[in-house]
Amino acid sequence: MTHIIDGKKIALEILAELKPHIEQLKEIGITPKLVNIAYNPDSRSEMYIEMKRQQAEKIGIEYEYIDLSDTTQADCIQRMTLLANNNSVHGIIVQLPINDYDDPQSLLNIIPPSKDVDGLSDQSLLDLQHNQAKLQPATPLAIIELLKRSAVDLQGKKVAVIGQGKLVGKPLGYMLQNLNVDTLLADASTVDLAKITQQADIIISATGQPGLITADLVPQGSIIIDAGIAEVEGVAKGDVDFNDVKNKVNLISPVPGGVGPVTVAMLLSNVVTSAQKNIPDQ
Structure with a gap:
């Protein structure tokens, strides 16, 4: 049975968890x-x-x-x-x-880097590559949080990251490697995408190419996180052909309503983390 990740619900949980931390900061004037x-x-x-x-x-x-x-x-x-x-x-x-x-x-x-809640500066990306990031970039962080809150253990899994853009794919690859996760990377130069995806337990796609991930690329019982988005005739579409793959996978995130809402929540989580690090020494 295929389970569809409810990103809106997860985002609300994260936001609710942030509120007491924000209240504590305000109590000390921050x-x-x-x-x-x-x-x-x-x-x-x-x-x-x-x-x-x-x-x-x-x-x-x-x-x-x-x-x-x-x-x-x-x-x-x-x-x-x-x-x-x-x-x-x-x-x-x-x-x-x-x-x-x-x-x-x-x-x-x-x-x-201490205020770069999206993680898009060159220095933030370099720090992330060397596992020294002050803040983790919001969208990759949201993807990992989605998996965590869906009871997916990354250890022992092969994860394919499709797309190597600076906003999602590249930093996500660094973050997974920093967690010692077996990571397979693909980008526009990849000749045989199926050769990579068919090895993976988890496929994360972030290319902005609607319908790129089809059933023939997806192993039976795998997990799909769709982090791509593009507008087609005024409608938001993800990288994954949802209807084509949904009966083949165990877990899938939709577009919209998957990664997007959690990205906003993790962005705000980064703001709170930055504020907490700004507490003056007593």
């Missing part, structure tokens, strides 16, 4: 604060921004949204630098995509 930066956001970005605001405010995290679209790029850098040095700010995210900006990565690299 209010966790998240700043969300945008530069020429599209309509999907605006939807995600609003989702983060609602969830943050619901559990008592201070949330500030700053749209820098009408400022010069030099002003953007100056504003980001001020936020990076502001001790009352515990998490900074730049909403992707960053449209019409000459060097988007240079903006992300201003975020110090």
Whole structure:
């Protein structure tokens, strides 16, 4: 029987667990604060921004949204630098995509690793590679949390990570390797995808290619985490052909309603972790 992971339910559990930690911080005068930066956001970005605001405010995290679209790029850098040095700010995210900006990565690299709740700066990725990350990136962290809360033990399993993008696949590969998990990696250059996926107990796909993962690629009784998302005729679609594979797997995350809600929850968890590390020595 196939079990479908309820990401919304898991996200609510995580958010509920964060509330007492936030209350404890407020008792000693620290209010966790998240700043969300945008530069020429599209309509999907605006939807995600609003989702983060609602969830943050619901559990008592201070949330500030700053749209820098009408400022010069030099002003953007100056504003980001001020936020990076502001001790009352515990998490900074730049909403992707960053449209019409000459060097988007240079903006992300201003975020110090201790506040990089999305884990997208070059330094954060390097720290993660060497198992020295101050914060784990939100989406890969959400994937691991989904599996954990679905009673999946990664030890002794082979995990295939499809897609090696900086947002999900690459950092997830580092995190799994840091946990000593047997990890198989595939990307756009992979010639025989089935050769990798057919070896795996768990397949995690994050390519943004709708319908990439079909039944012929999936071992019987495997576990599928769909971390890809793309819009097809106004509808959000994942990497996995859900109807094609659902009767072949034991556990699967849907799109939408799987990884996405838990990513927001883990992003906010990172903000709380950053605030906790900001408690002054007694």
